[in-house]
Amino acid sequence: MGAPTAFNNPYEGNAYAISQGQRLFEQYNCSGCHFHGGGGIGPPLMDSEWIYGNSPAQVYASITEGRPNGMPSFGGHIPAEQVWQLVSYVRSLSGLEPPATVSPRADEMQARRAEEPK
Amino acid sequence: MNGRAHSLLPRRAGEKVPQADEGAPPHPALRATLSPQAGRGLLVVGGIQSALNPAGVQAASIHSLWHVFLWVSVAVYVITVAFFFLALIKAHRRTAPLDDPGTERRMTIAVSTGAVITAVTLISLLVADVATGHTIGTLGRNGAKKIEIEVTGHQWWWEVTYPNAESDKIIKTANEIHIPTGQPILFRVTTRDVIHSLWMPNLHGKRDLIPGRVNKFWIEADRAGVFRGQCAEYCGMQHANMALVVVAESPSDFSRWQEHQRTPAPDPQTPEQKRGQQAFLSLPCVNCHAVTGTDAYATLGPDLTHIATRTTLAAGELINNKGNLSGWISNAPSIKPGVQMPANVMDAQQVNDVVAYLESLR
Numbered sequence: 454m455g456a457p458t459a460f461n462n463p464y465e466g467n468a469y470a471i472s473q474g475q476r477l478f479e480q481y482n483c484s485g486c487h488f489h490g491g492g493g494i495g496p497p498l499m500d501s502e503w504i505y506g507n508s509p510a511q512v513y514a515s516i517t518e519g520r521p522n523g524m525p526s527f528g529g530h531i532p533a534e535q536v537w538q539l540v541s542y543v544r545s546l547s548g549l550e551p552p553a554t555v556s557p558r559a560d561e562m563q564a565r566r567a568e569e570p571k
Numbered sequence: 572m573n574g575r576a577h578s579l580l581p582r583r584a585g586e587k588v589p590q591a592d593e594g595a596p597p598h599p600a601l602r603a604t605l606s607p608q609a610g611r612g613l614l615v616v617g618g619i620q621s622a623l624n625p626a627g628v629q630a631a632s633i634h635s636l637w638h639v640f641l642w643v644s645v646a647v648y649v650i651t652v653a654f655f656f657l658a659l660i661k662a663h664r665r666t667a668p669l670d671d672p673g674t675e676r677r678m679t680i681a682v683s684t685g686a687v688i689t690a691v692t693l694i695s696l697l698v699a700d701v702a703t704g705h706t707i708g709t710l711g712r713n714g715a716k717k718i719e720i721e722v723t724g725h726q727w728w729w730e731v732t733y734p735n736a737e738s739d740k741i742i743k744t745a746n747e748i749h750i751p752t753g754q755p756i757l758f759r760v761t762t763r764d765v766i767h768s769l770w771m772p773n774l775h776g777k778r779d780l781i782p783g784r785v786n787k788f789w790i791e792a793d794r795a796g797v798f799r800g801q802c803a804e805y806c807g808m809q810h811a812n813m814a815l816v817v818v819a820e821s822p823s824d825f826s827r828w829q830e831h832q833r834t835p836a837p838d839p840q841t842p843e844q845k846r847g848q849q850a851f852l853s854l855p856c857v858n859c860h861a862v863t864g865t866d867a868y869a870t871l872g873p874d875l876t877h878i879a880t881r882t883t884l885a886a887g888e889l890i891n892n893k894g895n896l897s898g899w900i901s902n903a904p905s906i907k908p909g910v911q912m913p914a915n916v917m918d919a920q921q922v923n924d925v926v927a928y929l930e931s932l933r
Binding site: 481530 | 859871
């Protein structure tokens with residue numbers, strides 16, 4: 454992939470940004486295709502397989518420019534700051550962000566209580 | 572700090588007061604909020620955010636109860652202090668030994684009397700408290716239930732909905748509640764995120780907004796007026812700036828407001844407004860906001876259909892005028908750090924156009 458990898462996510466490992474990304478992931482309906490990261494209409498995000506690369510810049514490009522087979526382009530529709538927050542969250546789903554910065558609490562409905570360990 | 576709406580509190584001399592536009596539906600009360608006099612007594616008796624200036628049945632009951640508690644406590648304090656000094660003085664003059672049977676009997680009587688008086692006082696206060704709670708809780712229970720208002724708390728603003736069986740008559744607004752005077756109104760309150768608490772001290776006590784639960788309460792305003800409400804449960808960074816305006820108005824004024832709010836947003840007229848609408852619909856604005864009658868129908872942020880009729884922006888923090896609106900849409904986090912509304916990249920022309928469009932949404 455020719456996507457630039459030289460620039461970094463300003464929110465890398467930032468717990469607040471990851472939780473904002475988690476909120477936006479639901480609110481902007483990323484879940485509509487990717488479900489809660491498990492995939493469905495769109496590919497899963499919590500596994501280690503990345504069709505278009507897992508670097509922050511590559512994930513940023515996937516969101517803003519879109520990808521073939523259904524991923525729309527959100528560039529210009531979502532402010533850059535929020536895209537980076539989403540990048541952090543998406544990467545955290547497969548363990549690419551420091552675990553200590555990831556919220557243990559999911560926003561969607563759970564079979565277990567939020568306080569219980571996974 | 573100019574133009575911050577909690578400078579609803581005394582305003583600097585010579586500071587320009589934004590005028591409600593001539594085209595706006597007539598709300599003398601709204602204009603009153605923005606008048607230099609409004610809220611001058613906010614922090615003292617008689618203010619627009621004061622439990623000591625009740626404007627409704629519930630607030631009046633709470634106010635009476637408050638007076639009972641205050642004066643009983645004052646009396647208890649004075650009597651206690653008086654006996655304390657009496658004891659100090661008498662101790663100097665004491666001649667009889669403490670273990671004298673007479674002294675012991677007198678003291679037993681004195682302490683028992685004190686205990687009985689204390690118990691009776693506390694029980695009376697409890698009874699008064701429960702009676703007030705009952706009065707507040709049962710108001711409107713038998714009345715014809717006409718008006719319901721749903722308030723949903725968000726970090727950090729209030730979503731206000733007037734439900735209706737006919738979907739085109741539902742009103743959605745934000746940070747501003749209009750109520751008619753002289754009739755009980757049912758509030759259903761809940762929250763989309765953390766716990767908040769709705770407190771409109773001139774009308775009622777606090778009521779918590781709990782996630783996943785709908786709390787209900789009745790209010791009734793006895794007189795027209797503009798009041799200020801405030802979140803009363805710490806809910807994060809901008810908790811202190813999570814306020815709302817309550818406009819109590821005559822039933823005819825209220826139905827005029829209601830009819831107007833039910834209309835879709837007016838179409839843009841001037842070229843500026845038209846460009847503004849185009850920009851609004853193509854910028855990230857539509858991710859979160861709704862304007863009835865356009866393609867913007869998101870529900871994450873406040874509904875903007877009639878934003879120009881509202882007196883404040885940013886949950887009661889800013890006066891709704893052109894300057895504040897421009898600042899807010901360009902870089903809201905610089906005004907209200909932590910706010911969910913992101914900074915938007917727009918050129919000056921776009922800011923101008925979008926503001927012109929928003930200001931046309933009467």
